[in-house]
Amino acid sequence: MADDTSGVRPLSPHLQIYRWQVPMLTSILTRITGNALIVSALLWVWWLLAAAASPEAFATADGFLTSWFGDLVMTLSVLGLWYHYLAGLRHLIYDAGRGLDIPTAEKLGWACIIGSVVLTVLTLIIV
Amino acid sequence: MRYLTDRKRAVGKGAAGTGTEHHWYMQVSAVGLALIVPTFIIIAGRALGSDHASVLETFSHPIPAILTALVLVLGLQHFRKGAQIMIEDYWHGTTKKAALIFTTVFSYGLTATGLFALAKIAL
Numbered sequence: 115m116a117d118d119t120s121g122v123r124p125l126s127p128h129l130q131i132y133r134w135q136v137p138m139l140t141s142i143l144t145r146i147t148g149n150a151l152i153v154s155a156l157l158w159v160w161w162l163l164a165a166a167a168s169p170e171a172f173a174t175a176d177g178f179l180t181s182w183f184g185d186l187v188m189t190l191s192v193l194g195l196w197y198h199y200l201a202g203l204r205h206l207i208y209d210a211g212r213g214l215d216i217p218t219a220e221k222l223g224w225a226c227i228i229g230s231v232v233l234t235v236l237t238l239i240i241v
Numbered sequence: 242m243r244y245l246t247d248r249k250r251a252v253g254k255g256a257a258g259t260g261t262e263h264h265w266y267m268q269v270s271a272v273g274l275a276l277i278v279p280t281f282i283i284i285a286g287r288a289l290g291s292d293h294a295s296v297l298e299t300f301s302h303p304i305p306a307i308l309t310a311l312v313l314v315l316g317l318q319h320f321r322k323g324a325q326i327m328i329e330d331y332w333h334g335t336t337k338k339a340a341l342i343f344t345t346v347f348s349y350g351l352t353a354t355g356l357f358a359l360a361k362i363a364l
Contacts, residue, residue, distance in 0.1 A: 148323050152347075155317065158285065159355040162309075165296045166358040172293045179289060188289065192282065199278060202271045209268065241286035 137216075140223035144201040147194040154191035157184075192237050197230035263322060270319040274312070281312050297362055306363040313355040321348035 132138060157179060164175035178184050204222050207213045213222055243250075253259055288299045299305050321344055328340045 145323075145327055148320070149327055152320055152324075155320070155351060159313075159351055159358065161289070162300070162362070163354060163358040165293065165300075166361040169293050172296070176289075176293070188286075192286070195278070195282065199275065203275065206268065206271060237282055237286065240283060241290070 135220075136223035137219045140201060140204075140226050143226075144198060144205070147198040147201070151191065151194055151198065154187070154194070157187065157191075189234070189238065193230055193234045196233040196237070197226060200226040200229045200233075263325075267319065267322060270315050270322075273315055274319060277308055277311055278316075281308050284308065300359060300362045306359060309359055310356060313352050313359070317348045317352045321345055324348075 161172075161175045161179050164171040179188060204213070204226055207222070213219060284299065284305045288296050288305075291299070300309060324344045325341060328337055328344065332340055
């Protein structure tokens, strides 16, 4: 049967009609960090390829990634990666049918936000 | 007379075409990545600050090399399928198809480039 609403079906999600809240914010951040990490992956592969190619190419890539701007991008990458990591674990908990009541969901959301900052600081100390 | 069961005729005709396999792949790759990413962050992060010779030395060891290969393959497939959901949420029609093709080509291209660099260093 022809789907006569195919041209006007709504796109999801309808962000503009919701009040901002922790589970919503943390869910959106999961998508943003997951997709933004492609920039980190691209930069890192460029750096690895440069290391494989020649000392000169490595000096260029390494110079960029260890500049203040490179440090900023890499620090944000680590933050994004840890955030996505924790939020992904939270999704696995949700998918198991647990933690879906509102107080627990809000606590898990804050755990993702605070946990990712803590893990990023720890990473910067260790690395 | 058709030799398909009712269930078989319905498969793939849901709102998203397919979904169960995609969701399960994301769960499996998420658990797999959760196991290896913390170690990878430490190895890659330490290598990032060191000189050229140390970088070549690091990635010629088996464990950093294997972890990096796994992160490249699994991580970028996880990205490809995750980005697919975002694209399907926000775009329709030709834009959606073009974005999906671009994401797929880009993910495989970056994986292959990374693996080439890794192989050149490690072997």
